[in-house]
Amino acid sequence: MEKFLSVNTLYKSDPDLKQEDVEMLSKWCDQQKHFPKVLDIQIALALHSCYYSVEQAKNCLENYFTIRGMVPELFSNGNPDKSAPLKQAMEVNLVSILPQRTKENYIVVLAKLMDTNPDLYNPQLASKVFDMQILRHVYTEGPSSGVLVIIDMTGGVFGHLLKMNLTDFKKFLVYIQDAMPIRLIGVHFINVVPFMDKILALLKPFIRKEFFSKIFIHTNMDTFYEHVPKEALPVDYGGEADSVNYQFEKYKKQIYDNQWFYDFQDTMVVDEGKRVGPRKDADSLFGFDGTFRKLSVD
Template sequence: MSPERDGTYVCTLSPELLDQACRELGESPSRRQDDIEAIRQWLLKQPHITARLDDWTILRFLRGCKFSLERTKEKLDMFYTCRTAVPEWFKNRDPLDPKTKQILDLGDLMLEEDEQQTVAGFVQILDLADVTAAHGLQMSPALVKKAMTVWQDCYPTRPKGINYINTPPGFETIFNLFKSFMKEKMKKRVHVHGSDLESLYKQVPRDILPIEYGGTNGSVDDITRYWAKKVEDKRDWLLNDEKFCVNESKRLGKPKTSSDLFGLEGTFRKLEVD
């Protein structure tokens, strides 16, 4: 069931998850709509931001920021700013495009509409079995810094753990580069298991894993095809999503540059959209 109906939030949380949202995130069902409206009115007053204004989008950011209105404003600004600064990641995401379909066939997808994970968070498993030295050579410090900034500072997600399995020779070198840009609390949630699946099971319940990893929760191929179909069904949403960004020439105060965001030289003013 979708957590929104005609742009209005409809709670789909179980009583247990709703209680968790109140305890851990500071969510108050009686105040929730007022908080959403406060952020919506703030967004409407930002001349440089073209943002989604529906309840569900705003609520995801409120939950990701534990209902701090100021932190939510900062993260939303950063989110739309980075979308403009990194068009190679946020533009041309038509799921029917051959290049995009190739990525979807790999199962590379973050849930956008799963309400449970906005409260309970999520755990990642990264299988590096097919990673080669050639992949590692593409991981420049600038690219890694950009990726970690976008992941940690833009998205309203609650990562609870990162698990690396089947790590290849030379993994430590690249891993240490990523780790250098991680926040301290994130470093504590990283687990490197090598090829030891028993070690993985201590972090992730075995029964929820795909059969390829010793679980009983379907196959990787089944899961990949399921989510690829979900993304294709949301094609119109993805194509429409590209218009939500910033125009730095309209920002009140000093425009932000790539250097401000990622410690990189240059500006992305040429990417502004009126």
Template sequence: MENEITEETQKKIDQIREWVATQSHLPKDLEDRILLRFLHSCYYDIDKTKHTIELFFKIRDNSPELINHRDPLSPAMQKALKISKMAQYTISGDRNVWFWQLNDPGLEQYDYVQDARMFFMSCDAWMLANNFLAAEDIVVMDVKDITLKFITKFNLSVARKLSKYQEEAMPIRLKQIHVLNAPSFIDKLFGLMKPLLRQEVTEMIHFHPPKSETLYNFISKEDLPQDYGGSQPSLEELNKKVVDIIMEQRETYLNENFWKTEKKGKKTKEATFRSLDID
């Protein structure tokens, strides 16, 4: 079920469209449904929507290691797709769940940068294929295979860009973050990320130790995949849907200029691109 566009909402879409047209650095091929998603994520605040769109492209322009070389059929991406399972689905209350599970005991195959690149790719696929505007977004991460070896895989520069993108540039309404099967040393790993996160985001994070049922205080058991005792399809099935969409968009990912700014032309005075800081 897609959200109905009211006359007032259409006026705001048109207003953002007109603004984009005055910004010589922004791509002009953004569909109305993409602009609507940004508006929705900002609760239809025009100024905030403009800032979010600017930051969305700013981070992408400054993250070639995450936005380029994204052929889903490449050996590196195929390996990443095999050790991680992703799911994006809607549950009760018009909420959207982003599920991620790592399957790599000992972290022998895990590549932090490649995982971040895959995240950008799956999010692009979701935006391209999905028009539903959720009331809120919930992230669920199963870290059953995470060990202290993760510290050696961590990349601070990429983590900084990734956290900024997730917190302020993605057109979603992030409300909850759940970490399942959190190990006893999770505080050490969280210590790597906490300095990069805004306080309001750290307050959204909930850790759930192995065999814990505390997640059910936030998400009903029925709204989880079958592997987690729920009524949703299995994580394997949900992951296949995500991978299928990614493969359908392969030609898009091969375009290194996709959703990047124009390199020619001067920006108007209203543009705030240079003032946006991602460091």
């Protein structure tokens, strides 16, 4: 079983992370009556993800605890033994942290469908396992200079797109942009589906310009290898890492072996009843409802 990385380890490995900033933010967190008890490692991850800006880290922490509490269907109950749908989602979706980093010290995350039957696909739970796996990694092994996400769309069909709920989709995109304590460097789509243009058209209204510029669509692997070293990839992609099937079994084991972390995450939410000032609600943060079925995607 893994445990949280010591913040003292981060001080030694990251000269830009200042102990006085962590201590200042810790006092600020204690003054936020609606916050849970915030750990120094959480503050350090927020600072790192915000490139050490104290004010931005405050916003990151506020958004992190608020959104996770407000959207339990995306972020709570990470125990597959207590949730048959989550257990099924783990058999459908692969989210693997590959063992080798890039030369820039970016971690590489591979996501793909292991079962391409759209009837089994639940995008809400696919988002959940993505968050579960990446946060487990950064809390226990520490942050990296950035995160590169590879989305292999092999086997994707229009039926997968039609399963998506627009409200949940936007909530998760807001969370990634404003709350998730990582530096998202790029999202690389490979083996793209014919309707990729429709996916991009749906993404664009909900992603800020600077984030949209981090999306890369690869029609061949040569351009992809310019961003991700080939040797870092599983042998299925011509690389030197263990196979996709090996990564699949490893990722599931990592989640099952670290239930302590997901139980802890369930406590990391705000108490709106203790918030000083106006309470936050879903309308103020996200502001709409809808599904892809209600949109024109022809």
